[in-house]
Structures are given as C-alpha cells and as structure tokens.
Amino acid sequence: MDEMTRLREFRADAPAPDRAALAPGRQRLTDAVAGGRRGLRRRPDWRLASLGAAVAVTVAALLGTQLLATPGPRPAGPAATAGSLDLSGPAATLGQAARYLEGLTPPPEPRDDQWIYTRNVMGEPVLKAGNGNQAGFRYDPDSWTPYADVTTEKDRSDDDRSAREIYRAAAALPEDPEALLAEVRELYPADNSEDEEQQEFRGLGVLIGSYPVPPAALARIYRAMATIPGVEITRHLVEDAAGREAIAVTRDEKGTHQRREILLSPSDYGFAGLRFRVTEDYEMEMPKGMRGPGQKYTAGDITVDQARTEAAVVDANGAKP
Template sequence: MDEMTRLRELRADAPMPDRSALAPGRQRLTDAIAGNRRGRMLRTDWRLASLGAAVAITVAALLSTQLLGTSDPRPTGPATTAGALDLSGPAATLGQAAVFLEGMTPPPEPRDDQWIYTRNVVGQPEPAAGDGHMGEVRYDPDSWTPYGNAAAEKDRSDDDRSAREIYRAANALPEDPAALLAEVRELYPPGADSPESKAAQTFRGLGVLIESYPLAPDALARIYRAMATVPGVEITDHLVKDAAGREAIAVTREEEGTHQRRELLLSPYDYGYAGLRFVVTEDHEMKLPKGIDPKLTAGDITLTEARTAAAVVDAEGATP
C-alpha cells in the first residue's frame, strides 16, 4: 500500500482539514517523499495531527513550529515554574502572559532577504496503558524558510502566507478581542466542506498565528488576551512535558468529533510557543489499516512536538 493511501485511511474518523491547512501540508509531504528539503512550511493544523490517531507508518516530512527567538537552555524569567505562575484558567494565565509580553522591547522586523531557521523535536506517540503499537515518526529537525516568500504571497489559492505576511497581519490585529477573533477567522477561513464550529475555526487560526515566527511581543499579547475568550479553551492546572522533556503550559480545546484535545504548549519562562500535543480524551477504536492497533485509550498522546530553537538568519543553511 502506498504512503498517501495509508494517510487517507489513517484519518478516517477525523474531520476534513481546511484548505489553508491541507494544501501546504500536501505539498510538504510530496516534497519530502521526493527528497526535496526546501518545501513550504507545514501548518500545525494538518500535519500528522489531522490524522486524528496514532501514526503507524514512517512519515518523512519537514515539521515547523516557533519559540519567541530563544533556544535551549531557556533562561529563568519572571514567570518560571518556581515563581508565581497562575494556571487557574484562561483569563488568568493568558492575561499574565500578555502583561509579561507587553513589557518586552520588540526586535526589528526581519529584512525581506533573511530566512527563518527553526529546530524541532518530534516525540513518538505514547500509549497511556500497555505497550500498544503507536508507530514511528521520523522527521528533519532543521528547517529554513524565506521571510519574504514571493511564491507563497502570490498564490492565494491555498491561503499559505509567508512569515512576512503573518508578522504584519498579526501587528495589524485590533486590541478588542471580539474584533481580533473576527479578523483571525477572515485570515483562516473554513474549507468549503469543513464541519468545524466557529470556536474550533478560531482556535485553529489562533494556533497558526501563535506558532508563526517571528511575532512582535505586543501582537502576541493581544492574541493571548483574545484566545482567553474563545469558548471551550482551557488551561491545564499543572505543567506538562513537551517532546523535548521541558515543562510547558498547556492551552487546550477539545477537537470536536475526534475524541482528542489539541494542546498548544507555551513556555512558562517567556510565554513563547513551545510545541503541540494531541491527547486522547476517551477510549475508542478507529478504522485503521490491517496490522495497526485501532484501540486508543484516554491519555494516549498521538502527536507531540516541540520547538527547541528559532532565529532569523541571513542565509539558508545558516544557524544562530
């Protein structure tokens, strides 16, 4: 069975991904399978997560996420695990993050000829009980994307925006949370056949913005304040582990119709984007290809990834 057929079968019970997520993902997988390591950014929303289950085949794809310009080891800041980190709810936690970010001096916007470098860790799916087969995931940890991507900016058919477009769109978002969320839905509209609710669409779009690199701190602060108002958004009352083994704040929302929740992971040190997890919320079985265990248990982690470095560099292949 070919890899694309397996991918289609693996996502049998997951909702169809929207066009803004699916088109760049399809292109990225195609490029990766062909050995092309210069494909466009793969959006978090499509990735392996939209399969809605554990991956039981090896996926060779370049994966990308964001961390406010820092790299490990992360410095201790005002909002450390030993400090007064408030995990009591979305308004408290994301409000605290916004206050911290609003006090930061924004770095200059990258030049059009610069590149965005990211390094990522992708963890193996983790069964919550027993030794069930969850599959192996392989990936290229390093990625370079042009800041001003003329090809992406010209092609509006799939809503794939360059880092420059996202940076400027985020800067232009209004202060009012309701108005900001409406603009996010305009930036990341649902697909023609998408069954997602308005709240799900909003959370997905906010996730795309939050993982983008770079973002101005005050823009991210506005995004966090607005995210706290989205129905269904919750904060896990304890720190969780990302794919790199680091402690992280989990901002969560149930993925409707998938028996899973999406967890956006934030650094408890600087509130930058740290990674992503998808966690099974209830025991269920899936329709999967022969030889793949269809049983998933509440607590299973079907996708976990972490960004361990992000920087603006002067050339493709350069590192900080």
Template sequence: MDEMTRLRELRADAPVPDRSALAPGRLRLTRAVASGRRARRLRADWRIASVGAAAAITVAAVLGTQLVDAAAPDRSGPAATTGTLRLDSPAEVLNRAADAMEKQEAAPEPRDDQWIYTRTVMAQSPQKMMVRSPQKGPAVGRITYDPDNWVPYDNSAAAKNGKDDDYRTSRQVYRAANELPDDPARLLAKVRSFYPTGNTAENPPEAEAQHSFRAMGLMVEAYPIAPAALARIYRALATVPGVHVTDHLVKDAAGRESIAITRKEDGSHEQREILLDPHDFSYAGMRFVVTEDYEYKSSAGKVQFPTEKFKAGQIKISQARVKAAVVDAKREKP
C-alpha cells in the same frame, strides 16, 4: 527485492527537492496527522514528494508507540514555585502572558532576503505510511523528518492562496499580526479570515470556537511575531469558548516543563494543546492528547488497517520548538 527498495529505485534519478520550497508541506503533514484530516492536504509534503508521481501514497496509522504524562503532576517548575501564577484559569494565564509581552521591545522586522531558522523535536515514533505500488500492491514504509529547517522570510514562491490551506509565509503572518485590532471579538474574526476553515464535504467547515482555537494556534506558532501583537493574540485567545488551562505543568517533546492551553476538538476523542514557556510565555510547542478511551479503524481502498486502541492521557503527537532565529543565509545556525 522488497517493495520499499523497488519504490526507491523507481525514482532514484530524481533530484532532491529544495527544502525551502517544500517546508509548507511539512507543516501541513504534521497538522493533518494531528487533526485527522484527510490525505488530500498531504499532496505537497516534502517527505513524500521524493517518492514520485508513479506511486499513490496514503498516510495510515500515526504512532507505533504512545507517550503518557507521569501520573503525579510535576509542580517543580517556575510557574508553580513563584506563587504568583495560578494554573486554574486561562484568563489568568493568558492575560499574565500578555502583560509580559507588552513589556518587551520589538526587534526590527526581518528583511525579505533573510531566513527563518527553526529546530523542532517530535516526541513520537517515525510515522508509518502505506505505499501502494501499481505492480505489487501495498507496502509499509516510514516517514522521517529533519529537525533543522530554513525557510525564506519572504517565501512567496511556496505560499498557497487556497481557502483551505493553512500555510502563510513568515512575512504574511508578521504583518497580519501587527494589524490585528485590540478588541478580542474583532481580532478572532480577523484571524479566522486569515486561516479559513473548510468549505467542502471532504473538508467540512469548523464551528466558530474550534476554528478560532485552531487559527489562533497557527498564529501563536508563527515566528517571528512582534511582542505587542502576541499580547493582543493572548488576550483574545482567553475569550475562545471551551478554552482551558491544565492545572499543572506538562512536558513538551523536548522534556521541558510547559503551560498547556487546551481545547477539546469538536466531535473528537482528543484535545489540542498550545504549549507556552512558563519563564517568558513564548511559544514552546503543541500536543494532541487523547481525552477518553476509544478505538479507531482505517482503510485505504481495499486495504484494511488493524484497529488501533487509544487510552485517555495518551499523547498522539507532541512537537516542541527548541530554537527559532532570523539568520542571513540558508544553513546558517544562530
């Protein structure tokens, strides 16, 4: 009998966790894998909760296959052909996006009894993980995910209040965004406070600019956000030091052309990208892209994993949101 079969049988009688309660962990795993943060932030994730407390789990190497942008930039998308939007300045793009948002009417705030439905596409191989059994030692498994997700708008039961926890309920984000000031510097300070940085040796604090970009990415990704609030966020995002825009449209995980707002991660070999729809400037997804060739070797206790080699241009993780809506009940689709 193989190790994964033993592990599954170990907790075969355990009930399946409720997805709405475990959704926050799902988001944390995606972000932790992308940013290289330690497995400390993964402890509540829905994909490993069903394994049970009897096994100690460490997430190891991320991708079995890597994605690379086409060598020739695709300039056939709407943002390039209109001739009115130049992809050479983050201020040009984000202020234009803000102008577009300010022309939109806000929908009513969702009710507390409503649900937020999202459908997400991940352009990567299933994530590998190492599972350590007390009896048999390490075994390799895989992490998968369900693209359809429903979370209560007022998901207070799952909200975490720790200073190093990125999760906020949809209601918390919606209302916090509405209260953001117009002044970019004050807005960035508010968002950094809303999504605090680390404060320990295991999770050290970020420099202000990186903290701002990460926190703003989380705010932009949230759904729903009032258009006027998103307009203020876009204008402030353009002022973060180190922010750039890719000079051609890129492909998101669903194969759609997108505008990439980027910033190289401090002390890293990769950049974080916030992807926007070139038609209406709504959030399209996120990517982490390797900026220079490097090698990475990791371990878990006495277990050494093979050295991974990464090439500039490789996409380590790419996530696209292809659907988002407010619905009246769990499992309802728009």
C-alpha cells in the same frame, strides 16, 4: 480508490492540522509514504499519518521559545517564577502572559532577504494499546524558510502564508478580542466540520506558533484566546517533547476524540510546542476496502508531540544563530 484517498479516509477523524507543526511532520509523512523520497511539498491542511501509528500531522516551520531567540531589550528575569505563575484559568494565565509581553521592546521586523531558522523535536506517539508500525519515520530537525517567501505569497490556493505575511497580519490585528477573532476566521477559514470556536483556536495556534510575531501582537492574541469557549489551562506544568516544563493551553477538538494542546514557555510565554491528547477510549476502524485491525486509543494517549527548541532570524539559508 487510490492509496492516498484511502489514507485520508482512515484519518478523517484526526484533528485539523495547522501551520505550526507541519514542517517536521511533513518530512516524516513523506518518507513513510514515498519510501524515503524527500522534498515533496503539500498544502498544510493534510489530515494524514502512518496507518499503524495514527500519527497526526499538523503545521509549518515552528516550535521552541518564541521570543527567546529574538534579539532586542527584555525585562530582567523570567516571565514568572514557580511561585508567581498563575495556572488558575485562561483569563488569569493568558492575561499574565499578555501583560509580560506588553512590557517587551519589540525587535525590528526581519529584512526581506533574511531567513527563519527553527529546530524541532518530534516525540513518538504514546499509545497504551501499542504504537503500531513506527518504523521508517525520519525528519530533519533543522528548517530554514525565507522570511519573504515569494512562492508562498503568490500561491493563494490555500491559507498557507509566508513568515512576512503572518508577521504583518499579526501586527495589524485589532485590540478588541471579538474583532480580532473575526479577522482570524478570515485568515484561516473553517476546515471541514470545525465549529467557529474550534476554527478560532486553531487559527490563533497558527499565529502563536509562527516566528517571529511582535510581542504586542502576541499579547492581543492571548487575550482573545482566553475568551474562546472551551479553552482551558492545565493546572500544572507539563513536559514537552524536549523534556522542558511548559504551560498547556487546551481545547477539545470536535468529532476527533482528541484535545489540541498549545504549549507555552513559562519563562517568556513564547511558543514551546504542540501536541494532541486522546480524551476518551475509542477504536478507529480501517476504511472500507482496506484490511487489518483498527487502531485502539485510550484516554490520555498522545498522538502528536512536537516541540520547537530554537527559532531565530538568520542572514542565509543554512546559517545558524
């Protein structure tokens, strides 16, 4: 059995990844496995991580306040003040977000020759039993992706999509939540042992974390997310990997002992980050044929913690806003 097959087996219970977190995580994984070799591109649904660290790798080119870097008219003032922010539940919180987004004037769609710039922060895993072997991980916080990524658009071997494809797919999503969720299941097919609701939550997370997404489309996505069974809102603001306050929209991941947390900015309800939190104590044993102690996890541990601090449309590869 080759090394990568064993690594996949070891992380078989990791949460299903999505495009939102893969860009910085991919580089960390590449450097760890290949001893610093850069530039390897793999499909976005790897379930891999450092053996000792159990760092789950998740989705592409994301993280920050989604609409903050997007030009265009905006209502005066923040989305919600500390006193008016409703964290009582999915319908209330995501409904409040949707109403705000519906009041925004959408910026124009990017041109095909433009690029999507993002800047990301990766927090170290927080494991009460010890972080294991964390040495050697590196990543580039800055990322540039062509808006019309022709290579990605031609490759239909997986569900990876260009920013242009995601923008247009999101813009075309129907108003009805049930119909919207059915389209999301077509866009992002079920991964391994996912049930339908987990598949929907992951797929919506990919769309929320993509950049740019029309505000009205994001509003429809939030309304649909609020209807998925098991979705919850943390009753207080949490701190993301960049040290900012964020709204946590959460759902337990079937068979993984972990909870996926999609983080939103309370100032404009844009995407702020993604993390995975352990929901119960457990120990992951080494797969057959590998030696060494298993990794212990404690309820409350954070295995993935990523934040996007900036996102913008720019005119060239390497340009910054």
